[in-house]
Amino acid sequence: MTVLTSAIVAVAALVAMAGASHVLLHVFQQEHYEPRRLYLWVSQAYGVRLALPEAGLVLVASIASALAADANGALGVVLAVTLLALAARAARMVWSREQIKPLVFTPRARRLFGLQLALAAIPLALVVALGGDGIWAPGVVGAVGALELLLAPWLLAGVANTLLRPVQKADNQRFLNRAQQRLRDVRPLVVGITGSYGKTTTKACVTAVLDLLGPSYPTPASFNSTLGVVRAINEGLLPQHQSFVVEMGAYRTGDVRELCELVHPRVGVLTAIGPAHLERFGSLDVTEQAKGELADAIPADGGLFVTRADDERTLRVARTRAAGRVLLFAPAPHPEADLWAEDVRMEEGRTRFALVVRAGVAGSEEGRAEVRARLLGEHNVANLLAAAAVGVGEGLALNDVARALGRVAPPDHRLAPIVNRAAGVVVIDDSYNANPEGAAAALGVLRDHPAARRLLVTPGMVELGEREQEENRRLGALAAEVADVAILIGPRGADVAAGMRAAGAPDERILTLPDGPAAHAKLAELTRAGDVILFENDLPDVYA
Template identity: 80%
Template structure:
């Protein structure tokens, strides 16, 4: 009977580990399977808080089972069965939790999850076999199960991930070879787009313009890592596509070069260099070096497009671009080849005059909200002009661009009389300030801000969130703030003179969103600014 009790305790530990591993794997996947990022998240968030109670439950129940079994085998078995039921219930809660960006059980995720549980099961099986009918066996089994729960993040990030690395590398090489062959067969005009922010919106704008030359294919959603781009090529690039517009994300020096070595862009667009993902890069100098890898890759007969009004992007253009360079600016600038004049919001559109250095002009009536989107539209216009398209045709194409999801997307509830501005994708200081400008300029009876603050800003994170609060104090009539970074935004609003009565702070997204539903009334405009910190919720 002691062996059965030990086996049941081992089963309870495995079920608890399955629950904890679901959350850990979710984070690991979102962080591109980087162990360092997983461990950083653990230090800041709730993974250990999830595992430790379950570990304690396994150990305490094991000791109780061992003691009960010493005098009454049947009672010990009942306790062990109760342990399995309780851990199963806890694991089910984790598996069925609401997920903003759900865990996807890709082949890689399945391998990681399965091998982690297999390793744990083998360890526990050995403990059960060695313990046999000894009275201490259930307690020792519980202790080992509890230890496996506590070390689960490192078991996943270091042990299991390293064991599977050769398999993953072989898979990657096969997918990359297939993508390279597809590119050779189709031979599209490849446009690479990188930058600290504005990449996805600029991608949509460039695609609309290049559709004038024939079907253009953009990398879907946020497929901006090497494997994401490889997948986009293998699953979506067709012989009919004349252009391939590639969003290039970067978290470290070398990421953009790796993508360029894969797709060989002939046109490059650098949208901006700023503090987004500063936590990963460490400094703006490193960010500049990393983003400038796109300029390095453009051939002499190619085209490089970037901002004229930023010293870092201008330096990249002047020192690292071998091909033709076109520079844009949101307003007239001595270095700019094209710029915008008379920018205004009207009838749910951003309207401006597109001006070339030659004096040619065209009106753009864009569906993208906000002056900051003018830069994204200008970047696409420069690509079109660089490919020889007529300015009037480019302007009309820009007017057809729809806002990408969760990037200042207006949602109008006419029945309730409420307008929601959804800017919930990965805020950065410049983008958040621009979004507040849209909220400020939008007609409204009241203006509400909902935000968990900004992340991945390294040592500047608290400072930038307080600054966001200072800006918000002059715009928002009501603010619903979420989590520790939201508290920094609140502090900034209070410091700038906002009334405490207009500020509401909550620990998580669901409770904050419930408050928003309670607060809103006809005439309100609600800005949702960044939802990234809740992506694992």
């Protein structure tokens, strides 16, 4: 009976490991399978949230099973089965939990998950076999299982990930070769877009403009890593596509260069250089170096590099690293700009402005065209201008470019307006991500939108390194000028609240809630006709 008890305890420990692994693998996948990033999350959250309770349960219950087995074999089995049931229930709750960006069991994820469980099962099986009918065998099995739970992050990212690296490398190379052949076969005009923010919206704008030349294919969703772009090519790039618009994400120096070596862009767009993901880059100088790799890749013969004229960092990249033709844009008249906007205003749910092109860029004389865009906010004017510069640079007529920009729909969760006419409520969904500039722009949209009351719902901003608290408090100061009610979530929301109070906002306008569900319940209780609600940032599961 003791052997049976030990075996059931071992299975219970593996079930608990399966639950923990789902969370760890979820975070690991969101962090692009970077062990260092997973270990950072572990140091901040794993022990308290997951490992210690699970490990403690396995250890205590297994010792109790051992004691019971010594006195009464059947009772020991019953306690072990109870432990298994509790572990199964906990694992089921973990697997079915609400996920902002759900874990996707790709082949890589399945391999990691399976190998981690196999690595955990081997010591447990050995202890069961060696322990035999020993009185303390179930307790020893439980102790091994508890230790494995505590070491699960390193078992996943350190051992399983390392052992599978050759397999993953071979897989990646096969998909990479297929993508490179597809690019050689289709030979589209490739436009690379990078920057600290505005990439996805600019991608949508550029795609709409280049559709004037024939079908244009943008990388879907957030497929902006090398493997994501490889997948986008293999699954979506077709012979009829005349252009391929590639969003290029970067978390470290070399990421953009690697993407450029894959797709060889002839046109590059640098949207902005700012403190987004500063925690990863370390400094804005490093961010500038990383984003500037796109300019390095644009060919001198026939290449075009587009970026902002009104930012010293983007301007420096254009002046020092771009060998081909350069077009500079600005959301207002600027002495360095080739394209700019005048008379920007929000009317009838659209952003309207005059698109102006300097003489000599689109002909011998200065050109002007009216843009009526469905994108909200003055900050989106910059994204529209970047796309206009690409179109003008490729020889498209200015009026045609302006009409194409008017057809761009807001990408999901990026200042997308949702109108509930029955309730009399407007939601501005800017929940995809938040950075200081984008959050300030979103508050500007909230400020300018007609409303009886203006509500802000945010958990604050993340990945800003040492500036995180400072930037969240600055966001609070801006919110104090705009929001009639602010629903602020979690510890970073508390920093936003501190910024609001420092700016003179009274406590009755500031509500701090521990998590998303509590915030949504409070919002449902408060909302009334005439409200305009801005959802700013929805923290990825790594931070939620």
